[in-house]
Amino acid sequence: MIDIINTKFVTSAPSIALAPPEELPEVAFLARSNVGKSSLLNSLVNHKGMAKVSATxxxxxLINFFNIEFRDTENDERYSARFVDLPGFGYAKVSKSIKAQWQKNLTQFIAEREQIKLFVHLIDARHPDLDIDAEVDAYLAEIIEEDQVLLHVFTKMDKLNQKELGVLRNKYPGALMVSNTKKRGIDKLTQVIYEILFDIEAKDDSLR
Ligand SMILES: Nc1nc2c(ncn2[C@@H]2O[C@H](COP(=O)(O)OP(=O)(O)OP(=O)(O)O)[C@@H](O)[C@H]2O)c(=O)[nH]1
Ligand SMILES: [Mg+2]
Structure with missing residues (x-):
């Protein structure tokens, strides 16, 4: 089994210009505001207060950087990586000019940060077909490089009943789903991220 240990906050930066040196393979978590990026980071590293979570x-x-280590529990081998918690997109309650600046910083970071090896695009399981998520996917398709991977993960699966979960699974076969409140799907996602970053095993294309 793969777990994550030795989590360490590195820094917060408003833009790529002020981001830390590109030392480690990075995983960028992106989603609409409030979908559960920060909560998922905390679930993955099993540390409640690492990334700040809020109902608002x-x-x-800011762009928040965390160094982490994957550990293979069978042989105790360690692999270093960095998780990047990005500001949510589509957040409406700030002034237009601030929003435009955020959006610019965010899109520039996503497009230009070469150390990002994996984009994890989180989608609220209750709202899988929003235009804004489709727009983000279209943007990612435009900028993604050959050595980068895009993974979709549905969050808040605890909010769906069995029937709704079935409908979602039928529509997106093999999709990864998590619940941060119920800690569901976290070990599986840890394993998948580790395999993608370090190219450990044959990758399962149905997951993407
Ligand atoms: N039921 C449920 N609630 C969740 C889950 N994940 C996050 N939440 C809640 O959703 C709200 C937003 O979570 P955050 O992790 O702060 O979301 P975020 O995407 O980081 O939001 P921004 O930082 O504003 O972009 C909080 O009230 C969380 O407790 C989940 O899997 N299930
Ligand atoms: Mg957050």
Whole structure:
């Protein structure tokens, strides 16, 4: 089994220009505001207060960097990586000019940060077909490089009943789903991220 240990906050930056040196393979978590990016980071590293969580959208306003280590529990081998918690997109309650600046910083970071090896695009399981998520996917398709991977993960699966979960699974076969409140799907996602970053095993294309 793969777990994550030795989590360490590195820094917060408003833009790529002020981001830390590109030392480690990075995983960028992106989603609409309030979908659960910060919560998922905390679930993955099993540390409640690492990334700040809030019921009010727009909590994460800077790009936050965390160094982590994957550990293979069978042989104790360690692999270093960095998780990047991005501000949510589509957050409406700030002034237009601030929003435009955020959006610019965010899109520039996503497009230009070469150390990002994996984009994890989180989508609220209750709202899988929003235009804004489709727009983000279209943007990612435009800028993604050959050595980068895009993974979709549905969050808040605890909010769906069995029937709704079945409908979602039928529509998106093999999709990864998590619940941060119920800690569901976290070990599986940890394993998948590790395999993608370090190219450990044959990758399962149905997951993407
Ligand atoms: N039921 C349920 N609630 C969740 C889950 N994940 C996050 N939440 C809640 O959703 C709200 C937003 O979570 P955050 O992790 O702060 O979301 P975020 O995407 O980081 O939001 P911003 O930083 O504003 O962009 C909080 O009230 C969380 O407790 C989940 O899997 N299930
Ligand atoms: Mg956040």
């Amino acid at each position: 959208p727009g909590k994460t306003q």
